[in-house]
Amino acid sequence: QDELHRPAFPYKFKFKFDGCPNGCVCAMARSDFAVVGTWKDDIKIDQDAVKAYVGGEFKPNAGAHAGRDWGKFDIQAEVVDRCPSKCMSWDGSKLSIKTADCVRCMHCINTMPRALHIGDERGASILVGAKAPVVDGAQMGSLLVPFISCEAPYDEIKEVIEKIWDWWMEEGKNR
Helix, strand or coil: CHHHHCCCCCCCCCEEEECCCCCCCCHHHHCCEEEEEEECCCCEECHHHHHHHHHCCCCHHHHCCCCCCCCCCCHHHHHHCCCCCCCEEECCCCEEECHHHCCCCCHHHHHCCCCEECCCCEEEEEEECCECCCCCCCECCEEEEEEEECCCCCHHHHHHHHHHHHHHHHHCCCC
């Protein structure tokens, strides 16, 4: 009972959980153990909705910038060219995504939420070792498990946690 309440760690061990790669709680940058929701298969593309964004029927970013006039939506400049992994292409009538190269940054999905959706094979990525020192700034966690299926009771994740805790109790540094 005591180990559950106060584990014998040399220092704190923070967990953070993000439901998607948008990172709203900054799990990847501010915790010792981050679980981030993700998907494994292809991003779903609704080509008709893509054309509606290009044609101006839908506002990009779900209308978040609707009060500003930035001109006509340019899918090449605002989505394809901003993809950090350069996995997207636009031929003027069709958007293509090479899933093997996608880093799931969520920019394209955030920009065109009616046209792009995450895949059906959903799970999580596990990252470890992030910290957010005041002087140096946030340091991202290292990707330990790129994809793990997540379904209750989450035994797969619990096994990873137990192995890391065993190591942390022996090797973790005091503050």
